[in-house]
Amino acid sequence: MTNESHIHHPNYVKVWAALVGSMSHVRYVLLFAAFGVAAIKAYLVAKNFMHVTVEKRFVPYLLVLCLLFVVILFAGAAPDVMKHSGLHWNKDSAKQAVQSGMGAAPKHE
């Protein structure tokens, strides 16, 4: 008779990797949590105080469309702004600002 457990064993290595990964990205996890709470608050205000859900259908569509414009702006500009170097370009002044701001001596490349 086998003594098989009824518990399904997931890939524990993957779970561990996710846990360790979230530790190394704790800043992003905190940001995500802070924005999650803000999003819930904003939804409650929009739904209950602004009555968006019972407004004519085109109104929420209009608001979402404007939010989409913001997302497009972010997606288009963020890669250049957030990164300080790419395949054929470098932003030395930005790199130096980060390094001196973080307390390290500026490096010359």
Added chain:
Amino acid sequence: MSTSAKPIANTRSATGIPTARLITWWVIASEIVIFGGLLATYVMHRIGHPEWADSASHTLTWTGAFNTFVLLTSSLCAVLAHKAADARDGPRAAKLLRLTSLGGLIFLSVKAYEWTIDIREGFVLSSGGFWSFYYALAGLHALHVLAGMIILLIVAADAAKNRELQRVECIGLYWHFVDIVWIFLFPLLYIAR
């Protein structure tokens, strides 16, 4: 005054909602792009500049949290004023609108106190990238609060005489939007460090 002499915003509803409310939604839609664009720009710079965390650690979290409470409470007053206007109770709506405006005044007073501390410590608009965004974002929002307060008082003056009660909802929508903007500004400027 006859109905035909009233502004078109009060008498026409070609889209199924009163034109005054439609205009308010358009204003809010354009404000989403204005504030959204500024917020998105701040977020991408903030991620690219981890050293701004040091500047962000100087912001006064408790004043930001208190101001969130103040604006949420003033939003409650605004929606109660809308309810009173729906019940054709103009004087009560006016009282609640004035309370909403008072919330705005408290918000701005706390902001002034906070900025005084920041400036005395040497953190001004030109002190660095973070502080430029901090003053631009919070300043633009504060201007919206100020404009809202003035309009709230104008609408309240009419509402007290049971006149133009449809405006109570419109200024309420605007005020709730200003509240939502602050809900996102608070974690961005005060919590994310």
